[in-house]
Amino acid sequence: MKNSRRDFIRISALGLGGVALGVGSIRWAGATTLLDGEDGVPDAGMQRYPTFCEVCFWKCAGWTYTDGQGRITKILGNADDPHCNGRLCPRGTGGVGMYYDEDRLKWPLIRVPGAEGDTFRRASWEEALDLVARRLKEISAKHGHESVALFNHGSAGHHLSTLLNAMGSDNIAAPSYAQCRGPREVGFLGTFGASVGSPEPTDIRDTRCLVLIGSHLGENMHNGQVQEMADAIDRGATIITVDPRFSTVASKSRFWLPIKPATDLALLLAWIHVLIYEERYDKDYVARYTEGFDQLREHVKAMTPEWAYGITTITPEQIRETARAMADASPAVIVHPGRHVTWYGDDTQRSRAIAILNALLGSWGRRGGFYFKTAPKIPHFPMPEFPSPRWTWKDKLNGRYPLADLAVSNVLVEASIAEEQTDDKVVKAWIVAGTNLPLTMPDKEQLIRAFDSLEFVVVVDTMPMEITGYADVILPECTYLERYDELRDSPHREPWVALRMPATEPRWETRPAWWIAKQLGDRMGLKAWFNYSDYTEVLDWQLRQLGSSLEEMQQKGMMKLERASGTLYLEEGQDFAFNTPSGKIEFYSHMFEAAGFDPMPVFTAHPQPPDGYYRLIYGRAPMHTFSRTANNPNLTDLMEENNVWVNPKTARVWGLRNGQEVYLKNQDEVVSSFPVKVRVTERIRWDSVYIVHGFGHSNKWLSRAFGKGLNDSELITNVMVDPIMGGTGMRGNFVTFVTEDLGKEAEA
Amino acid sequence: MKEELIISGRMNPGIDPYLNLWHWQIPIYLFLGGLAAGILFFAALYSIMGKDKEMPTTVKWAPFLVPLALTLGLGALFLDLKHKLFFWQLYTTIRLDSPMSWGAWTLMLITPLSIIWVASYVKEAIPDWKWKFAWLESFEGLVIRYRLALAWALLVLAIILGIYTGILLSAFNARPLWNTSILGPLFLVSGLSTGIAATMWMSKDPRERSRLSRIDLILIGIELFLITHLFMGFLASSAVQIEAAQLFLGGQFTVSFWVFVIVLGLLFPAVLEILELRGYHIPMAIPALAILIGGLIFRFIMVEAGQITRYLY
Amino acid sequence: MRYAMAIDTRKCVGCSDCVVACQTENNVPVGYCRDWITETVDGTYPHVELELRSERCNHCDNAPCVRCCPTGASHIVEGGVVLVTHNECIGCGACIQSCPYDARYSHPEGYVDKCTFCIHRVREGQKPACVEVCPTKCMYFGDLDDPNSEISVALRNRKFKDLAPEAGTKPQIFYLI
Numbered sequence A: 001m002k003n004s005r006r007d008f009i010r011i012s013a014l015g016l017g018g019v020a021l022g023v024g025s026i027r028w029a030g031a032t033t034l035l036d037g038e039d040g041v042p043d044a045g046m047q048r049y050p051t052f053c054e055v056c057f058w059k060c061a062g063w064t065y066t067d068g069q070g071r072i073t074k075i076l077g078n079a080d081d082p083h084c085n086g087r088l089c090p091r092g093t094g095g096v097g098m099y100y101d102e103d104r105l106k107w108p109l110i111r112v113p114g115a116e117g118d119t120f121r122r123a124s125w126e127e128a129l130d131l132v133a134r135r136l137k138e139i140s141a142k143h144g145h146e147s148v149a150l151f152n153h154g155s156a157g158h159h160l161s162t163l164l165n166a167m168g169s170d171n172i173a174a175p176s177y178a179q180c181r182g183p184r185e186v187g188f189l190g191t192f193g194a195s196v197g198s199p200e201p202t203d204i205r206d207t208r209c210l211v212l213i214g215s216h217l218g219e220n221m222h223n224g225q226v227q228e229m230a231d232a233i234d235r236g237a238t239i240i241t242v243d244p245r246f247s248t249v250a251s252k253s254r255f256w257l258p259i260k261p262a263t264d265l266a267l268l269l270a271w272i273h274v275l276i277y278e279e280r281y282d283k284d285y286v287a288r289y290t291e292g293f294d295q296l297r298e299h300v301k302a303m304t305p306e307w308a309y310g311i312t313t314i315t316p317e318q319i320r321e322t323a324r325a326m327a328d329a330s331p332a333v334i335v336h337p338g339r340h341v342t343w344y345g346d347d348t349q350r351s352r353a354i355a356i357l358n359a360l361l362g363s364w365g366r367r368g369g370f371y372f373k374t375a376p377k378i379p380h381f382p383m384p385e386f387p388s389p390r391w392t393w394k395d396k397l398n399g400r401y402p403l404a405d406l407a408v409s410n411v412l413v414e415a416s417i418a419e420e421q422t423d424d425k426v427v428k429a430w431i432v433a434g435t436n437l438p439l440t441m442p443d444k445e446q447l448i449r450a451f452d453s454l455e456f457v458v459v460v461d462t463m464p465m466e467i468t469g470y471a472d473v474i475l476p477e478c479t480y481l482e483r484y485d486e487l488r489d490s491p492h493r494e495p496w497v498a499l500r501m502p503a504t505e506p507r508w509e510t511r512p513a514w515w516i517a518k519q520l521g522d523r524m525g526l527k528a529w530f531n532y533s534d535y536t537e538v539l540d541w542q543l544r545q546l547g548s549s550l551e552e553m554q555q556k557g558m559m560k561l562e563r564a565s566g567t568l569y570l571e572e573g574q575d576f577a578f579n580t581p582s583g584k585i586e587f588y589s590h591m592f593e594a595a596g597f598d599p600m601p602v603f604t605a606h607p608q609p610p611d612g613y614y615r616l617i618y619g620r621a622p623m624h625t626f627s628r629t630a631n632n633p634n635l636t637d638l639m640e641e642n643n644v645w646v647n648p649k650t651a652r653v654w655g656l657r658n659g660q661e662v663y664l665k666n667q668d669e670v671v672s673s674f675p676v677k678v679r680v681t682e683r684i685r686w687d688s689v690y691i692v693h694g695f696g697h698s699n700k701w702l703s704r705a706f707g708k709g710l711n712d713s714e715l716i717t718n719v720m721v722d723p724i725m726g727g728t729g730m731r732g733n734f735v736t737f738v739t740e741d742l743g744k745e746a747e748a
Numbered sequence B: 001m002k003e004e005l006i007i008s009g010r011m012n013p014g015i016d017p018y019l020n021l022w023h024w025q026i027p028i029y030l031f032l033g034g035l036a037a038g039i040l041f042f043a044a045l046y047s048i049m050g051k052d053k054e055m056p057t058t059v060k061w062a063p064f065l066v067p068l069a070l071t072l073g074l075g076a077l078f079l080d081l082k083h084k085l086f087f088w089q090l091y092t093t094i095r096l097d098s099p100m101s102w103g104a105w106t107l108m109l110i111t112p113l114s115i116i117w118v119a120s121y122v123k124e125a126i127p128d129w130k131w132k133f134a135w136l137e138s139f140e141g142l143v144i145r146y147r148l149a150l151a152w153a154l155l156v157l158a159i160i161l162g163i164y165t166g167i168l169l170s171a172f173n174a175r176p177l178w179n180t181s182i183l184g185p186l187f188l189v190s191g192l193s194t195g196i197a198a199t200m201w202m203s204k205d206p207r208e209r210s211r212l213s214r215i216d217l218i219l220i221g222i223e224l225f226l227i228t229h230l231f232m233g234f235l236a237s238s239a240v241q242i243e244a245a246q247l248f249l250g251g252q253f254t255v256s257f258w259v260f261v262i263v264l265g266l267l268f269p270a271v272l273e274i275l276e277l278r279g280y281h282i283p284m285a286i287p288a289l290a291i292l293i294g295g296l297i298f299r300f301i302m303v304e305a306g307q308i309t310r311y312l313y
Numbered sequence C: 001m002r003y004a005m006a007i008d009t010r011k012c013v014g015c016s017d018c019v020v021a022c023q024t025e026n027n028v029p030v031g032y033c034r035d036w037i038t039e040t041v042d043g044t045y046p047h048v049e050l051e052l053r054s055e056r057c058n059h060c061d062n063a064p065c066v067r068c069c070p071t072g073a074s075h076i077v078e079g080g081v082v083l084v085t086h087n088e089c090i091g092c093g094a095c096i097q098s099c100p101y102d103a104r105y106s107h108p109e110g111y112v113d114k115c116t117f118c119i120h121r122v123r124e125g126q127k128p129a130c131v132e133v134c135p136t137k138c139m140y141f142g143d144l145d146d147p148n149s150e151i152s153v154a155l156r157n158r159k160f161k162d163l164a165p166e167a168g169t170k171p172q173i174f175y176l177i
């Protein structure tokens, strides 16, 4: 292996960081079950503190409970919260494990170069902060403020964004755009003049027909949606699931369409064809609100179910029957935009087709379709204007991805690679907060080249995830249960504000991100943007502007504001100006046309796996969030590793048995670092294999997660980039089985 | 293809992936309990029949093993308890529905009585034995006077103990392998057989031995008959019981069961005993040991295999 | 009064929230559980059926675990709820052997533990922790003797089954199908 400048630090011989290994059974609550009782009697000294969950980005509001000794015992949902309705998902309930994980980062760590490879040494906050502030100042003095980039996901990002903006850089990216939702936001924007956003404004509660294109609700455990879907099932709503895998929700669907992967666009166009040519679309809605219908009609003329059948393997009858089911439910029908939609590089166009389908069904702005969301308006704490950066990530697009409306993470990675740096707009230092890039970004090769080029990397994280192995300095954040954060301002049917406050002191020497950002700001001469000594001052000021106070919110946790924007749904016959060039819902997108893209989606065929190879598809398990929960004691207790799902026919060809360990090798000869157990199951097409994303951790500091299961990201070397907005299509990778024992576990 | 998976939870140690809760302690306990019951049963029986002269080993000497066996057995049971400090809770209540409970009480009674029984023969074994205290001497006198009553008590308790070691397992309907009414009599008979084997081994008197040997042959015959019925019953029963039987008919316990229990523990000693009765000279230790080992392995296998079998639903 | 639970297999997504919620509510040590999720897949692609079930002690009407308990630690309280008194339990394991559902386990502290139907919550008028947390609201808990309880209503309106009825334990957890 090439000796790179910034070798990933595996476990250091020093074992610094005092990482406790091999914790067996953990008891997280204080008192043992009372011996004289039939059952643990609830603690009289129980206290609760408001929070909102950070185990995923749905941000459910809840309560952290502590016992008489002030130890965290459980987390329950806040009944007022429309994100969770008092019920957290398993990950939120198991959030206690994030706090009790003994493998957590405990104090600042600084890289020390060594002949036998680098190691980390424990440092004081003073030293670590001084070092980071000095290095960032040096680098921005030398290469410009913009040369410092921030990669973030989650709450820490807010505080560090302030730091970066105050420095004069706007090179801030989150993987939740180009690796996740980006394409659908652009696709819907180009159609309705509004993006989807999070949480999705899907009115599943009242829908009569829910169409899921790959979206695997129930495994994708985004709470409010799952809850509303269950209600919909109760009410007998029709569910149509398009998925090459018999997902959980497929098993609850009236129609399961086991599509050949990578062909969804053909199915969507055929549905559009049926709706138009069988005249089953919402005529009033189309007449009143849309534009480009005739062009669309012409465009899909030849895209019959018979045409789509040859591509998708879904029969014409199934296509017609499902299209009619949607039309019957119209307008209370949702063709779900999906969330992680960076699949095949033409994802924005697929999302466009989904948007168009919704428009034909008249579901946008309709009860049981999509509601008009509203977000609470929370006043900004007073601070000076940010200096304007000389350049931003947009200047690095070089004519690519013209419709990208948020920073494209992969473009910033590229701008960090020495060989790609042809002008003075370069990235030289990274702050990474709350995103585990090595397991998150496809094309590891590119990422490693960036790490090799970078002069300085700071990681703000709670866990010794893979990303920390590339850091020069690691700053340990405390978990969400131990800190204040920015108020939650996510949109919903009604605007609700939620508070997160600590339920206990931070463990070890961990600190909240707001404190870290402020400490760095203070040291870098940016005090004016951190004009408070404690974040509670900011919160109290904001809450007072809203007519409450921190004290009140510490009791209530949430407050509801008045809905500021218009109505939840379109009123009967209401005129409505959409935020598109034409002011209408655009079947024919002027925005796309102007940017040089097909104004209406066109199907292009993608390669299918060669003989002996299978398409690698991946998804979620309900009890885990990506890689972030893989070491959580409570959640690994539910599922400790992923399996590779293989159809029995495929298993027979390869002689694979249930539980057998295999390695996967992709089309570029990349072999997984760890073996993975086979699950032979009828729940998947024979041409694909499936694994849950987030496993196969390679950092030994993760005592429970290390070497458990397989990391899909390392097999995603073929990235099909979406030319429209830069999304990284990750499902064009084909794998085969390596059944001999490569003994890689030992060396990794 | 059908899949049945536990997708989360349920990796409770000792319970999953299959029940593995009772280890060596329980089969040892059952074996020693059965052995003690067997010895005492015949001791009491022949004593009541007034044959203590013809059958001295049976009535007097073999029972010396009993207190030892019972104490060891109880020790094993105690070791098996996971919440040992609360052991005394066994004796705060009598629960007739629970074999464990009346087993514990039976042991509570039979152990001291068996000690008294053998104590009353100490002086016959060691002629110049003196009890330390005078009251013990007078107590001994009392016991010897009422030995017949004691024999009756022991007879009854030995039967209860024997049945108990048999039905302890078969009371657990949840384990298809144990869920058969044949298991109780089978363990009882097997216990009697091990008791006789131990007695036979100790006995120097050929007449006593051949008498015991004849009884043992009958017991072995009954055991074989019961085992045949056990399997016929399983195979004619529900899927889980067929599956349970399969453990012995091709499954993982096939060899150990047929080789050690059936051949070594039953057929081989039976043949030797027949030869002995036909006048061939066979060292008694061989069939006796074979029966004892067979009986022990039988209990190990039944406890182990029973825990593997479970309901399907 | 007869407490019982019904679980709607049409709605359960197997997320296992009920398992974690039980652990945090009842201080079940990590590595142990009182409830668990099973998945049954039947059929041949693409004609496949899937059933997900959240399982726990069935609080059997005819509970062998209570009958075989030598100390009375396993006992029945109001509403037919089967409980274990920890300081009466000697850890003999008889009850574990007697349960056809393997619903009990040996707690690391020695006594036997299992689902209590969250009787401490129920007595305070709350629902069991697992029922309360379930994101799909697929669990119903209540008194079978009360015709208006949500469980009575659920059982009236839907087809249901119970597990291993042939074991004769008369389980009180019903699966709506």
Ligand SMILES: Nc1nc2c(c(=O)[nH]1)N[C@H]1C(S)=C(S)[C@@H](COP(=O)(O)OP(=O)(O)OC[C@H]3O[C@@H](n4cnc5c(=O)[nH]c(N)nc54)[C@H](O)[C@@H]3O)O[C@H]1N2
Pocket (backbone or CB within 6 Å): A054, A153, A154, A156, A175, A176, A179, A180, A181, A339, A340, A433, A434, A435, A436, A437, A439, A440, A441, A442, A460, A461, A462, A463, A465, A467, A477, A478, A479, A480, A513, A618, A619, A625, A626, A627, A628, A629, A693, A712, A713, A716, A730
């Ligand atoms: N192969 C593959 N790649 C994918 C996906 C996939 O399915 N397969 N999914 C894509 C999608 S949809 C998304 S949204 C992205 C998500 O990608 P990421 O946002 O990178 O998600 P996580 O893996 O959860 O990484 C979160 C990191 O945050 C840390 N963390 C957790 N809590 C805190 C906290 O409170 N403070 C701080 N400072 N850090 C914290 C965790 O320890 C972990 O290192 O991944 C994308 N990449």
Ligand SMILES: Nc1nc2c(c(=O)[nH]1)N[C@H]1C(S)=C(S)[C@@H](COP(=O)(O)OP(=O)(O)OC[C@H]3O[C@@H](n4cnc5c(=O)[nH]c(N)nc54)[C@H](O)[C@@H]3O)O[C@H]1N2
Pocket (backbone or CB within 6 Å): A056, A057, A180, A181, A213, A214, A215, A216, A217, A219, A220, A221, A222, A242, A243, A244, A245, A247, A259, A260, A261, A262, A263, A264, A338, A339, A340, A341, A343, A617, A618, A619, A620, A621, A622, A623, A624, A625, A626, A690, A731
């Ligand atoms: N439990 C849990 N829930 C989560 C998350 C988590 O980490 N854990 N992450 C959250 C985040 S950030 C996101 S973005 C969402 C992602 O959740 P979704 O948007 O639902 O995820 P996808 O990755 O789009 O969908 C995965 C499904 O797509 C199917 N699939 C694969 N290829 C194809 C194809 O070509 N066509 C079709 N039609 N289907 C295909 C797979 O079989 C799988 O069932 O989940 C969110 N919810």
Ligand code: SF4
Pocket (backbone or CB within 6 Å): A053, A054, A055, A056, A057, A058, A059, A060, A084, A088, A089, A090, A091, A092, A093, A221, A222, A223, A224, A625
């Ligand atoms: S959906 Fe689950 S993990 Fe995500 S915020 Fe809500 S409770 Fe937390």
Ligand code: SF4
Pocket (backbone or CB within 6 Å): C007, C011, C012, C013, C014, C015, C016, C017, C018, C019, C037, C054, C133, C134, C135, C136, C137, C138, C139
């Ligand atoms: S919480 Fe509800 S949906 Fe989730 S597994 Fe349990 S019963 Fe099923």
Ligand code: SF4
Pocket (backbone or CB within 6 Å): C056, C057, C058, C059, C060, C063, C064, C065, C066, C082, C098, C099, C100, C101, C102, C103, C104, C114, C169
């Ligand atoms: S399920 Fe098992 S533990 Fe629960 S009452 Fe029934 S037999 Fe007893």
Ligand code: SF4
Pocket (backbone or CB within 6 Å): C068, C069, C070, C071, C072, C073, C074, C084, C088, C089, C090, C091, C092, C093, C094, C095, C096, C111, C112
């Ligand atoms: S383990 Fe405890 S509860 Fe179970 S039968 Fe024995 S004493 Fe009773």
Ligand code: SF4
Pocket (backbone or CB within 6 Å): C021, C022, C023, C025, C026, C034, C035, C056, C114, C115, C116, C117, C118, C128, C129, C130, C131
């Ligand atoms: S009722 Fe209570 S004890 Fe029983 S499984 Fe549910 S949460 Fe656990």
Ligand SMILES: [Mo]
Pocket (backbone or CB within 6 Å): A176, A179, A180, A181, A339, A340
């Ligand atoms: Mo995402």
